[in-house]
Amino acid sequence: xxxxxxxxxxxxxxxxxxxxxxxxxxxxxxxxxxxxxxxxxxxxxxxxxxxxxxxxxxxxxxxxxxxxxxxxxxxxxxxxxxxxxxxxxxxxxxxxxxxxxxxxxxxxxxxxxxxxxxxxxxxxxxxxxxxxxxxxxxxxxxxxxxxxxxxxxxxxxxxxxxxxxxxxxxxxxxxxxx
Amino acid sequence: xxxxxxxxxxxxxxxxxxxxxxxxxxxxxxxxxxxxxxxxxxxxxxxxxxxxxxxxxxxxxxxxxxxxxxxxxxxxxxxxxxxxxxxxxxxxxxxxxxxxxxxxxxxxxxxxxxxxxxxxxxxxxxxxxxxxxxxxxxxxxxxxxxxxxxxxxxxxxxxxxxxxxxxxxxxxxxxxxxxxxxxxxxxxxxxx
Ligand code: HEM
Ligand code: HEM
Numbered sequence: 001x002x003x004x005x006x007x008x009x010x011x012x013x014x015x016x017x018x019x020x021x022x023x024x025x026x027x028x029x030x031x032x033x034x035x036x037x038x039x040x041x042x043x044x045x046x047x048x049x050x051x052x053x054x055x056x057x058x059x060x061x062x063x064x065x066x067x068x069x070x071x072x073x074x075x076x077x078x079x080x081x082x083x084x085x086x087x088x089x090x091x092x093x094x095x096x097x098x099x100x101x102x103x104x105x106x107x108x109x110x111x112x113x114x115x116x117x118x119x120x121x122x123x124x125x126x127x128x129x130x131x132x133x134x135x136x137x138x139x140x141x142x143x144x145x146x147x148x149x150x151x152x153x154x155x156x157x158x159x160x161x162x163x164x165x166x167x168x169x170x171x172x173x174x175x176x177x178x
Numbered sequence: 179x180x181x182x183x184x185x186x187x188x189x190x191x192x193x194x195x196x197x198x199x200x201x202x203x204x205x206x207x208x209x210x211x212x213x214x215x216x217x218x219x220x221x222x223x224x225x226x227x228x229x230x231x232x233x234x235x236x237x238x239x240x241x242x243x244x245x246x247x248x249x250x251x252x253x254x255x256x257x258x259x260x261x262x263x264x265x266x267x268x269x270x271x272x273x274x275x276x277x278x279x280x281x282x283x284x285x286x287x288x289x290x291x292x293x294x295x296x297x298x299x300x301x302x303x304x305x306x307x308x309x310x311x312x313x314x315x316x317x318x319x320x321x322x323x324x325x326x327x328x329x330x331x332x333x334x335x336x337x338x339x340x341x342x343x344x345x346x347x348x349x350x351x352x353x354x355x356x357x358x359x360x361x362x363x364x365x366x367x368x369x370x
Pocket of ligand 1: 023031032053058100104107148265268
């Protein structure tokens with residue numbers, strides 16, 4: 001085994017990273033779009049149902065991803081990574097994890113605010129676990145919306161970093177996540 | 179002399195105020211919640227969508243001999259809207275509808291009460307909702323009055339009115355059958 005393969009992200013990390021990125025982009029676009037639909041749009045009922053169903057799927061993906069993160073530590077930093085890059089990356093990565101977790105929890109709280117379970121793809125139900133606070137849908141909704149926009153800003157930074165490493169520094173940072 | 183003047187003034191003030199407040203003052207029993215404000219609107223012209231405002235307060239003045247001298251005022255906390263569906267409530271509180279952040283209160287103040295006999299009356303008044311004030315008429319009817327078992331005296335009414343959403347500058351398109359909202363009030367007042 002050469003240095004190259006050792007310093008790649010594990011296959012499970014790579015799959016889970018891109019799978020969750022795909023879901024997060026999809027849910028963001030779906031979330032913004034569904035709020036613009038007028039009452040007579042055929043998607044008016046379906047879009048939120050899909051948003052919640054895919055959201056629940058993402059929750060399970062993220063649980064697996066976070067658990068695996070503790071068992072398979074990330075590869076060591078490249079020699080060319082400067083300390084400030086390592087620090088910024090660390091802050092942004094944890095902000096991304098935190099943001100996603102916050103959005104997932106508040107999404108669940110909006111959808112269960114009236115004490116009814118979430119129907120996933122019309123096949124099974126996710127039960128209501130807690131009634132957290134009064135006017136739950138408003139408070140959770142506010143956090144959900146703003147956290148989603150903030151997350152996208154951080155994703156932008158994150159992508160800019162990845163592209164900088166790839167095109168300007170011409171190092172393996174992006175390649176070892178692919 | 180000084181004392182006499184003061185009692186005279188007090189007597190005048192008393193007669194004046196008692197003629198202004200000829201009737202009986204009642205506070206709507208929102209503590210024990212023997213009161214409800216309900217709204218309903220046609221859903222697609224197929225059925226009704228019903229909901230409530232859970233948090234409000236109000237009082238009324240009732241003059242049995244001269245109903246026209248009665249008056250009523252109610253203040254509703256618009257964020258307390260509840261249609262038993264979280265995402266819909268969030269939408270109805272948002273700026274497509276009531277915009278409760280900008281307009282946290284809806285207020286009704288009667289301007290004129292016209293008795294129509296049989297314990298029924300038309301209550302004219304100003305309703306302020308969504309920042310717009312309009313004159314509306316509530317069809318009201320006394321349900322009953324009497325002593326309660328806990329030493330108080332109570333009087334109950336029901337009232338109903340229909341308002342157009344457009345009049346109050348709420349223009350989200352819910353379809354042709356859903357342009358008007360019926361408001362039903364059930365209030366029980368405790369005499370002060
Ligand atoms: C990272 C994943 C997610 C993203 C990026 C996301 C994004 C969004 C966005 C942008 C909105 C529109 C906000 C607005 O304008 O009010 C929204 C609304 C919503 N989302 Fe999510 N969401 C995610 C996950 C979830 C999950 C897991 C659930 C529930 C299981 C959920 C349930 C909802 C609900 C109920 C609404 C409110 C719709 C309404 O106001 O009627 N979301 N989401
Ligand atoms: C919703 C979108 C995304 C989210 C939430 C996200 C989240 C994350 C997180 C949390 C990490 C750190 C993994 C860990 O330490 O466990 C990471 C790593 C990484 N991501 Fe993303 N990511 C997203 C999209 C992207 C995109 C679009 C790219 C490429 C343009 C990208 C490239 C990378 C790379 C190269 C790494 C490895 C960084 C390193 O080696 O230090 N990510 N991502």
